[in-house]
Amino acid sequence: MGKEIVFDNVRKKYKDIEIIPNMNFRVEPGERLILLGPSGCGKSTILRMIAGFEFVTEGEIRLDGQVVNDVPSGKRNIAMVFQNYALYPHMTVLQNITYGLKANKVPLTEIENRVDLALDIVELKGYENRKPHELSGGQRQRVALARAIVKKCEYLLLDEPLSNLDAKLRVSARKHLLNIHEKFGQTFIYVTHDQIEAMTLGQKIVLINEGEIQMFDTPEHIYNRPANVFTAQFIGSPPMSVIEARYENGKMYFGNQEYQLDQQWVDFLKNYTKKTILFGIRPEHLEISVSYMDNSLVGVVNYIETQGKDYGVYLQLNNHEVVALSERKNWTVGGEKYIRPMQTELHLFDPDSRLNLGYPETMTSRYDR
Amino acid sequence: MKTNKLVQLLWHVAFIITVLILLYPILFAIANSFKTNAAAFAAILRLFPVEPVVDNYLALFDKIPLVHIITNTFTVAAIITMVKLITAFCAAYALVFIPVRGSKVLYFLFLLSMFVPFTATMIPNYLTVSAMNLNDTLMGVILPQLVTGSGIFLLHQTMKTIPIAIIDAVKLDDIGHFKIMKDIVLPLLKPQIISTGIWLFIGAWNEYVWPQLILKTKENYTLPLALQLFVSEEKGSNFALIMAMSVVTMIIPLLLYLIFQRQIIGTFTSSGIK
Numbered sequence: 001m002g003k004e005i006v007f008d009n010v011r012k013k014y015k016d017i018e019i020i021p022n023m024n025f026r027v028e029p030g031e032r033l034i035l036l037g038p039s040g041c042g043k044s045t046i047l048r049m050i051a052g053f054e055f056v057t058e059g060e061i062r063l064d065g066q067v068v069n070d071v072p073s074g075k076r077n078i079a080m081v082f083q084n085y086a087l088y089p090h091m092t093v094l095q096n097i098t099y100g101l102k103a104n105k106v107p108l109t110e111i112e113n114r115v116d117l118a119l120d121i122v123e124l125k126g127y128e129n130r131k132p133h134e135l136s137g138g139q140r141q142r143v144a145l146a147r148a149i150v151k152k153c154e155y156l157l158l159d160e161p162l163s164n165l166d167a168k169l170r171v172s173a174r175k176h177l178l179n180i181h182e183k184f185g186q187t188f189i190y191v192t193h194d195q196i197e198a199m200t201l202g203q204k205i206v207l208i209n210e211g212e213i214q215m216f217d218t219p220e221h222i223y224n225r226p227a228n229v230f231t232a233q234f235i236g237s238p239p240m241s242v243i244e245a246r247y248e249n250g251k252m253y254f255g256n257q258e259y260q261l262d263q264q265w266v267d268f269l270k271n272y273t274k275k276t277i278l279f280g281i282r283p284e285h286l287e288i289s290v291s292y293m294d295n296s297l298v299g300v301v302n303y304i305e306t307q308g309k310d311y312g313v314y315l316q317l318n319n320h321e322v323v324a325l326s327e328r329k330n331w332t333v334g335g336e337k338y339i340r341p342m343q344t345e346l347h348l349f350d351p352d353s354r355l356n357l358g359y360p361e362t363m364t365s366r367y368d369r
Numbered sequence: 370m371k372t373n374k375l376v377q378l379l380w381h382v383a384f385i386i387t388v389l390i391l392l393y394p395i396l397f398a399i400a401n402s403f404k405t406n407a408a409a410f411a412a413i414l415r416l417f418p419v420e421p422v423v424d425n426y427l428a429l430f431d432k433i434p435l436v437h438i439i440t441n442t443f444t445v446a447a448i449i450t451m452v453k454l455i456t457a458f459c460a461a462y463a464l465v466f467i468p469v470r471g472s473k474v475l476y477f478l479f480l481l482s483m484f485v486p487f488t489a490t491m492i493p494n495y496l497t498v499s500a501m502n503l504n505d506t507l508m509g510v511i512l513p514q515l516v517t518g519s520g521i522f523l524l525h526q527t528m529k530t531i532p533i534a535i536i537d538a539v540k541l542d543d544i545g546h547f548k549i550m551k552d553i554v555l556p557l558l559k560p561q562i563i564s565t566g567i568w569l570f571i572g573a574w575n576e577y578v579w580p581q582l583i584l585k586t587k588e589n590y591t592l593p594l595a596l597q598l599f600v601s602e603e604k605g606s607n608f609a610l611i612m613a614m615s616v617v618t619m620i621i622p623l624l625l626y627l628i629f630q631r632q633i634i635g636t637f638t639s640s641g642i643k
Contacts, residue, residue, distance in 0.1 A: 053537050074543025086534035090556040099552070100542030151542070 002030035002187030003064035003154045005050065010059035012045055012211075019045050020211040022059075027204070032181055032188040034202035036195065038234070042211040043191045047157055050189060052076055063155065079148035079186075080157040084164070085140045087132040087147075094128040097147045111150075118146040121183065122176060138169045142176065149180055156186040162197060174200055195235050199223070207231055229278060229354040232347055238283050238305070238312045241322035242349065245279040247272050252279060255318035257297045262343045264360035269348075278354070280347035281322070287340045288313055288324040296340040304331050315339060395619070402426070402613035409609040425613035432610075433595050434588055435617070442591040443621065445507055445580070446573040449514045453569050454562060457520035462550055464521075465528045466536055476525065482518035487578070495582055505585040514573070520565055527561040528554065563629050571622045592618040 005027040012020040019042050027033045035043040048054040049061060052073035060067050068076055087096050097118065101111045119125050122142035132140055141161060148156055158177075162170045174197065181188055192198055198205050199219045207214040207222060207230075214234075215227040226232035226240075233239040246253040250266040253259075261269070269277075287293065299315030299322060306312075310325045315337060324339055331337075348357040396416055401409045403421040429435050464476050494513040503509030531554065539549050555562070577593040584590055590598070596618055599611045 051537070051541065053540070072543075073537070073540045076541075078541055080538070080541055082534040082538060084532065084534055086532060086538040088535065088538075088553060100539075100544070103542060103544050103548060103552075147538075 001154070001185045002156075004029045004062075005033075005155065005187060005189070006060075006062040006065075007046075008060040008062065010049070010061060011057045012042070012049065012054065013057045018211065023211070023213065025206055025213065025216055027187055027189065030185045030187055032190065032201060032203045034198040034205045035189065035191045035208060036198040036202075036205050036234075037193065037208035037214075039193060041208045043193075043208050044159060046208075047159055047189060047191050050076075050155070051078055051080055051157055076155070077153050078155045078157060079151040079153040081141075081144045081148050081159065081161040083160040085132075085144040087140060087143055089132050092129050092131055093124065093135070093143050093146075096132070096143055097150055100147070101150060114150040114152065115146075118150045121149065121180060122146045137164055138173070141165060141169075141173060145176065145180070149184060152184070154186060156180075156184075156188050158188065158190045160192055161190075163192070163194070170197070177201060195237070199235075207234060209234075225356070225359070226280075226347060227356055229280070229349050232280050232349070232356075236282055238307075238323045238325075240280050240282045240347065241286070241320075242278050242280040242347075243317065243320035243322060244351065245277055246274070247277050248274050252277070254279075254297060254320075257318070259297055259341065260295050264362045265343065265346065268358070268360040272357075276351050277357070278349035278351050279341075280349060281341040282345065282347075283312060283323040283325040285342045285345035286322060286324040287342065288315075288326050289338045289340075290335075291338065293338045293340050296338040298336050299339050301331055301333050301335055301337055303333055313337070398612045398615045398619075401609055402616045404609050406607055406609045409612070413608075425609045426617075428610055429613055429617065433590075433598065435595075437588055438590050438592055438595050439617070439621070441507060441589060442574060442593075445510050445591060446570050448511050449573040450566055450570040452511075452515045453517045453520050454566055456516045457524050457565070458550070458555075458558075458562065460516075460521045461524035461528050462546070462554060464525055465531075466549075466554075467546070476521075479518045479521045483522065491579070491582070494579075498583060504583060505589055506583075507589065509583040510576075510580050510591075514579075517569065520569060523565050524558065524561065527558055531557055567622075567626055567629055570625065574622050 007023045007025050010020060010023045011018075023046065035046055037043045045054060049056055050063075052068065052071065056069050061069060063076060088099065091099060094115065097115055098111055101114070106114075119128070122145050124139065124142055124146060127135065127139065127143075132143070135143065141164070144161070161177075162173050165173055177188075178201065180186075188201075190197075190201055202219050204217065205219055205222050206216045209230050215222055215231045217225075217227075222231060223235055226235065229242050233242060243254065245259075247269055251258045251260050287296075289296070297317060299317045302314040302316050302321060304311055304313055307325070310327055311329065311331060313324045313326055313331050315322055315324065317339070322339065344363060349355060350357060397414075400416045400418060401413065402425055403423070404415075404418045405420075405422055405424065408418065408420070460479065464472055464479075490513075498504065498509045498512060501509075501512075503512065535553065536549065539553055544552075575593060576591070577597070580591050580594055581597075584594060587595075587598075592614075596611070596614045599607065599614055
């Protein structure tokens with residue numbers, strides 16, 4: 001069973017570059033936590049600090065209540081799956097999986113049992129005597145996974161383990177991972193920049209940008225109640241449109257166009273009269289039509305993106321671009337179209353702090369924590 | 370297409386000529402070592418002796434303690450090679466995988482040592498070895514040659530190509546440096562270690578100036594010194610005998626190379642990644 005991980009005012013500097021100014025979070029025992037963020041945001045550094053490959057400049061990392069800042073990697077009870085798998089190229093699958101156990105003098109019968117179970121889970125029975133170069137990418141990834149689970153550690157760290165697999169293999173690999181978590185219940189720390197992996201695998205997500213936590217919450221909350229503009233735009237594809245608007249007399253003004261808000265928003269925004277607000281709407285919540293709709297805005301189609309079932313329609317709305325998702329196929333570039341945000345799906349942000357202004361009380365119940 | 374084939378042909382001709390030029394002195398020595406001295410002087414360029422004789426080789430045993438000298442040479446070259454490999458391997462490992470403050474300066478100093486000419490260290494080394502009463506001993510030849518800057522450089526370069534994730538993975542299993550070296554780095558670097566080893570061995574085998582300074586009695590000589598003995602003592606008059614000595618001198622490194630060259634081919638260091 002997994003144990004708790006705590007980051008307590010952790011700071012990380014490389015020479016003069018501040019990678020992580022100050023990080024605080026707590027991972028519940030046995031939780032699947034996703035470290036999500038763009039490349040270079042510091043998420044891998046966080047993982048490597050947990051593993052003990054990187055030193056902490058300041059602050060404390062506690063595993064199961066114990067400060068591990070100076071504990072060497074091998075004593076932290078951690079297993080890890082590396083992005084490039086890091087298999088030992090000169091060893092067979094079986095040797096790769098058992099090397100660590102043998103070196104740590106685990107009894108042979110115990111090793112056999114664990115290997116048997118692990119190979120079963122990752123569906124690699126019969127491949128014991130192959131070498132890594134005789135395996136496909138997906139199989140190598142599963143060897144790495146098997147090597148990590150035979151250790152029976154309380155913590156399983158995964159550094160973008162699926163990033164080298166094709167889309168189809170990723171789906172089956174995700175299933176393997178969930179299966180493993182269910183069987184062993186380790187605390188998962190999973191680094192990725194892929195929001196779909198984050199959404200499907202995470203019980204909690206830490207969204208990081210430039211070494212700072214943007215939001216730490218469940219996937220559902222992160223998607224539906226983004227704490228700030230960065231979160232709102234990082235999650236979801238195509239991203240949420242966030243555009244400047246002026247609020248006055250119950251209406252949002254986009255240049256000379258206006259959009260009437262309903263009563264719950266008018267009540268909520270009573271202190272924001274004549275102020276600029278960042279107006280956010282997800283593509284799937286922006287209705288689009290060729291014919292006039294009540295309380296709609298007019299945008300000019302810039303370009304169209306095929307997304308399989310839907311089409312992403314990018315429109316110019318005064319100085320800004322917004323995206324709408326539509327199942328309708330034949331949109332033409334250049335035409336004026338009617339768009340209307342759904343009143344129950346608006347996200348409003350402060351233009352200075354870029355934080356979410358919140359939601360009217362009548363709307364909070366749905367995603368209440 | 371046609372020009373391509375012509376170019377290929379020209380390349381082949383060039384290769385063959387190069388190989389012949391390289392091979393010729395060896396063939397020349399082998400051929401003449403099987404001739405009598407008179408026959409050699411009569412037709413020195415003939416590569417296939419009319420009446421091959423082994424007299425020259427037998428004469429070597431009479432003139433010098435040949436077995437002794439071969440053993441000496443092998444002992445010196447083998448010890449120097451082994452110890453140099455071990456020290457270079459450990460140094461390269463520490464420089465690559467145990468970075469500490471000053472690692473880079475240290476590595477730079479190792480590299481710098483490659484550029485100090487032998488003649489500059491010859492006298493200090495000679496005085497040191499003499500002061501230790503190791504004159505005229507094999508130990509005296511070996512002692513100043515146990516570490517190699519260029520060996521460290523070569524192994525350092527290849528060790529750096531081992532993905533750091535592999536070492537990280539081992540570290541998570543609470544495995545010490547000695548075991549990492551033995552079980553992971555050594556097998557991965559086997560081809561490079563063998564090729565570096567052959568190169569070091571040949572260097573030590575052929576060494577002339579330093580052993581010449583240290584070794585005085587014939588029983589302690591190495592092959593290059595013994596070879597020189599014939600050239601200077603007999604003024605090169607017994608030419609066929611000198612050729613036989615040359616063949617003996619070069620045959621052992623050649624055999625070693627042929628044995629180990631298979632091991633150099635075939636490496637797949639990077640395939641555990643991705």
